[in-house]
Amino acid sequence: MGIDLSRFRDEAVSSIPIKGKTEGEDLDIRGRKIKFLEPIKYNGEIYRVDGDRLLHLDIIYKYREACGRCLEPFVGEGETTLTAKLVEKIDNAIEKEEENEDTIYYIDEELDLQEYVMNTVILALPMKPLCNEDCKGLCPRCGTNYNRTKCDCVIEEIDPRFEKLKNFFPNE
Ligand SMILES: [Zn+2]
Ligand SMILES: [Zn+2]
Structure with a gap:
């Protein structure tokens, strides 16, 4: 062109x-x-x-x-x-x-x-x-498309390993 x-x-x-x-x-x-x-x-x-x-x-x-x-x-x-x-x-x-x-x-x-x-x-x-x-994206566990339907997965907001770490540093 x-x-x-x-x-x-x-x-x-x-x-x-x-x-x-x-x-x-x-x-x-x-x-x-x-x-x-x-x-x-x-x-x-x-x-x-x-x-x-x-x-x-x-x-x-x-x-x-x-x-x-x-x-x-x-x-x-x-x-x-x-x-x-x-x-x-x-x-x-x-x-x-x-x-x-x-x-x-x-x-x-x-x-x-x-x-x-x-x-x-x-x-x-x-x-x-x-x-x-x-x-709304996908369920990180089962891959369900949240735009279309729901799933029964329980997604923990906080990784339990980090919860434990938090207790090591109570002042933070
Ligand atoms: Zn999308
Ligand atoms: Zn799911």
């Missing part, structure tokens, strides 16, 4: 609209398996401000993964924004430390956003996947 930036050579052009979609790659992030259910959609523009070229992109995504508490799969949707300054990359001469989150590089007046869109979505995903904010 290369975007042709050479249109900016025409001084009359102040912005280039961008609209498209990209297939989300399935992710495996520290054991979390995330599958995108439809192409990731993006919509925005590159505009000229003084000598700079700035990008503003709204991104919409829909995915499926397993809840971190009850382990049931759920569908999540989200929106995020990618804003960055575009910088021309010449002969791979850019030092590592010059790279930062707010800069996107292009070569030969062609911009490829796929990787940047994907990284923006990864950063926007919730830290802990939950099917529902109120998910």
